[in-house]
Amino acid sequence: RLGRPGKRDNQVELSDPTVSREHATILFTDGHFILHPDSDHQVWVNTEAVKGMQVLNAEDLIQLGQQLLRFRTYSAQA
Numbered sequence: 316r317l318g319r320p321g322k323r324d325n326q327v328e329l330s331d332p333t334v335s336r337e338h339a340t341i342l343f344t345d346g347h348f349i350l351h352p353d354s355d356h357q358v359w360v361n362t363e364a365v366k367g368m369q370v371l372n373a374e375d376l377i378q379l380g381q382q383l384l385r386f387r388t389y390s391a392q393a
Contacts, residue, residue: 338379341371348388356380 338356342349348371352358358365359378371377375386 339365339377347371348386350377 338352338354339358340351340353342351350358350360350365350369350371352365352367356379360369360371360375362376371386373387377384377386
C-alpha cells in the first residue's frame with residue numbers, strides 16, 4: 316500500500332490498476348531516493364515532466380498515470 320491511515324481515504328493499493336509499474340521505478344542509491352521513468356508514459360514531479368532520473372525530496376508530488384501521490388519518508392524514532 317501507498318499512503319497512510321488518517322481521517323480521509325488516502326491509501327492506494329499497489330494492485331490498483333490506476334497505479335502502473337510501467338510508469339516509473341523509485342530506487343534508493345547513495346542515500347537518495349531517485350525516480351527513474353521506465354517507459355514512454357509521462358511522469359510528472361511537482362507539475363514538471365520528468366525527462367530522466369530525478370532525485371525525490373520529501374513532499375514532492377508525483378503523478379503516475381491517473382494517480383497523484385505525495386512522496387514521504389518516515390524515520391523510526393527511538
